[in-house]
Amino acid sequence: MKLHLKIWRQSSPEQPGRFERYTVAAAQPDMSFLELLDVLNEQLITEDSLPVEFDHDCREGICGSCGVMINGQAHGAQAKTATCQLYLRHFSDGDTVVVEPWRAKAFPIIKDLVVDRTALDRIMTVGGYISVNTGSAPEANALPVAKADADLAFDYAACIGCGACVAACPNASASLFTAAKVAHLSLLPQGHPERPQRVQAMTQQMATEGFGDCSNHGECEAVCPKGISIDTITRMRREYVRSLF
Numbered sequence: 084m085k086l087h088l089k090i091w092r093q094s095s096p097e098q099p100g101r102f103e104r105y106t107v108a109a110a111q112p113d114m115s116f117l118e119l120l121d122v123l124n125e126q127l128i129t130e131d132s133l134p135v136e137f138d139h140d141c142r143e144g145i146c147g148s149c150g151v152m153i154n155g156q157a158h159g160a161q162a163k164t165a166t167c168q169l170y171l172r173h174f175s176d177g178d179t180v181v182v183e184p185w186r187a188k189a190f191p192i193i194k195d196l197v198v199d200r201t202a203l204d205r206i207m208t209v210g211g212y213i214s215v216n217t218g219s220a221p222e223a224n225a226l227p228v229a230k231a232d233a234d235l236a237f238d239y240a241a242c243i244g245c246g247a248c249v250a251a252c253p254n255a256s257a258s259l260f261t262a263a264k265v266a267h268l269s270l271l272p273q274g275h276p277e278r279p280q281r282v283q284a285m286t287q288q289m290a291t292e293g294f295g296d297c298s299n300h301g302e303c304e305a306v307c308p309k310g311i312s313i314d315t316i317t318r319m320r321r322e323y324v325r326s327l328f
Contacts, residue, residue, distance in 0.1 A: 084110045084111060084112060084171065084174075084176045085106060085107070085108045085110065085176055085177055086106070086107050086110045086119065086171070086174060086176075086177075086178055086179075086180055087104065087105070087106050087177070087178070087179040087180070088104070088105045088106070088107065088119075088123065088179075088180050088182060089102050089103075089104050089179060089180070089181045089182070090102065090103055090104075090105065090135055090181075090182045090195070090196070091182065091183045091184060091195065091196065092135070092195055093184075093192055093194060093195055094194060095193075095194060096191055096192055096193060100192070102181075105123055105126075105127075107119060107122055107123050107126065109122060110122065110171055111171065112170070112171050112172040113170060113171070113172065114170065114171045115142070115167055115168060115169060115170055115171075116153065116159065116166050116167070116169040116170070116171070117137070117139050117142060117149060117166060117167045119171060120135060120137055123135060135195050135196065136193075136194045136195035136196060136197045137149070137151065137195065137196040137197060138150070138196070138197050138198075139167060141167070142167040143167070143168070144164070144165040144167060144168040144243075144308060145243060146243065147165070147243030147244045147245035147246070148245070149165055149166040149167040149245070150165070150166055150185055150245045150246055150247050150250065151166055151182055151183065151184060151185070151196050152181075152182070152183040152184070152185065152186070152250060153166065153169070153180060153181070153182055154180060154181050155181065156251070156306060157185070157247035157248075157250045157251045157306040158245075158247055158306060158308055159173070160173070161173055162305075162310075163307070163308055163309065163310045164308055165243070165245065165308040168308075182196065183196070184196045184197065184198050185198045185200075185246050185247075185249065185250035186250065186255075187246075187249050187250060187255035187294070188255060188293045188294075189202040189249065189255065189257070189292045189293045189294050190202065190246060190249065190250070190255075198246075200244075200246050202257070202292040202293075202294070203244050203246060203257065203260060205288055205292060206257065206260070206261055206264070206285050206288045206289055206292065207244075207264065207285075208288075209284040209285055209287075209288045210264075210265075210277070210280065210281035210282070210284040210285040210288075211264045211268070211281075211285065213268065213273045213274055213276075213277065214276075214277060215273065226272050226273070228271060228272065232270045232271070233270075233271075235266075235270055236266075236267050236268075236270040236271050238311065238312075239262075239263040239264075239266045239267035239270070239311065239315055240263075240267045241309040241311065242259075242260060242263035242264065242267075242307075242309060242311055243308065243309060244260060245308060246260070247303075247306045247307060247308060248260055248302075248303035248304075248306065248307060249294065249303075250306075251302040251303055251305065251306040252295065252297075252300065252302050252303055253298075253300055253302065254295030254296055254297070254298055254300075255294055255295045256294055256295045256296055256297045256298075256303070257289050257292070257294040258289070258294075258296075258297035258303070258316045258319070259297075259303040259304065259307065259311060259313065259315065259316060261285050261286060261289050261319065262315040262316045262318060262319035263311050263315050264285065265281060265282050265285055265286075265318075265319045265322055266315045266318045266319060266322070268281060269281075269282075269318070269322055278322070278326070279325070279326035280326075282319065282322040282323050282326050283323065283326050286319070286323060297316055299313070299316075301313055
């Protein structure tokens with residue numbers, strides 16, 4: 084299977100970027116998209132050219148490192164799929180595939196397809212935790228949690244912080260990411276003592292980092308590899324209003 088790639092190359096944040104074209108003739112339908120980039124890089128190294136820089140780690144759709152825009156869509160067209168779990172069987176022989184980095188003010192490009200996503204880490208640092216004394220694990224049933232709340236909290240906790248929601252949003256908003264973290268902890272008793280401070284601190288940090296505001300386009304939900312619902316943003320807004328009283 085032969086695929087033609089149009090990939091964004093940028094040597095540093097200060098240098099202008101450009102698209103460059105490559106062809107991988109030895110692609111296989113069962114390869115993941117990252118394996119395709121591996122094959123391309125082996126090809127480039129053999130030709131004494133600089134390989135394409137891209138982020139990755141677990142390659143199991145867990146860590147959130149691997150995000151890129153594929154044909155204009157965050158993580159590609161396959162729903163609820165991270166880039167590392169997108170397989171080439173979803174493309175056709177001879178296709179041209181355009182690959183770009185996340186594009187957002189809060190995600191400056193480092194090199195090629197690699198962007199600095201530490202803005203999300205700073206949002207987590209100001210409130211995405213609970214302050215408790217550590218010790219031995221408590222009895223599992225010591226803090227009863229309603230099953231509906233536990234299930235919903237687990238759904239929100241599934242966010243892997245990949246930044247696809249930011250990349251897809253016309254406003255480059257991190258509202259889905261932030262809302263998932265706020266909502267997850269607000270549903271559990273352990274998160275209640277710091278509930279008002281958390282939502283205020285995290286939303287303020289989101290604005291400080293230069294992310295845009297949510298205007299309910301719904302693109303974030305459409306590209307989220309974990310299928311997190313935009314309803315969580317409504318929950319975050321309620322949490323914010325509640326924190327003011």
